[in-house]
Amino acid sequence: MHAPRTLDDRAVRLFIVLAAVFCANAVLAEFIGVKIFALEDTLGIAPLEWNLFGQTGSLSFTAGTLLWPFVFVLTDTINEFFGKRGVRFISWLAVALIVYGFLFAFAAIALAPAGWWVEAAQAQGVPDYQKAFAAIFGQGMWTIAGSVVAFLAGQLIDVSVFHRIRNATGERWVWLRATGSTAISQLVDSFVVIYIAFVLGPQKWPTSLFLAVSTVNYAYKMLAAIALIPMLYLMRHAIRHYLGHEREHQLRAEAALD
Secondary structure, eight states, X not given: OOOOOGGGOHHHHHHHHHHHHHHHHHHHHHHHTTOEEEHHHHHTOOOOOEEETTEEEOOEEEGGGGTHHHHHHHHHHHHHHHHHHHHHHHHHHHHHHHHHHHHHHHHHHHSOOOHHHHTTTGGGTOSOHHHHXXXXXXXXXXXXXXXXXXXXXXXXXXXXXXXXXXXXXXXXXXXXXXXXXHHHHHHHHHHHHHIIIIIISXXXXXXXXXXXXXXXXXXXXXXXXXXXXXXXXXXHHHHHHHHOHHHHHHHHHHHHHO
């Protein structure tokens, strides 16, 4: 009788899938984050005209915020079944892939464009495809640095807080350790990324604007994290069913010992 192959192990397959989806979401969030959208206009409602730290206007977010809530759920799920080592591994892997992606984006920008391609989208209102390509994918180094540092710091804080809460409460209150760890990690993430990208960076945002935009983004992330608590439980249930009780119990026990 042949020994079972590594890829036949459902826990291995599960980790590969979770890591792949996590990294794909993290990389996509970085690249689409260059677009800023107006929340009220997107929802078709009148501007809320918020007033915070002396700043007023419509609620604006980066498009990357669409994906980050799913990254939170995946982080907590991996934390639950694969512990600190699992989260740290995929976090560093995601950072490497983000840097890798930006390096090749800059390489692609540097390639000499075909003459016909530069004018290929004029009918769609894009007079110079090369300039549009460079503007979208050529995010400033301060923005990239801020995103990477904030993402990694947030992930490492998240895993630490998650397990502190787990050690204090045991296997109860999954929602508490998931939401509690997100609340603290994203407080750091939301403020660090904007501070590095827009305060230390060339735009030199005033403190009031930095605090206002960071606070609004943090509030959105927390609302999204709370709204997605049912998804966390659904994923937990699906994974339990996929792994079987014995394997699931083994993974959770190992994760708790990290």
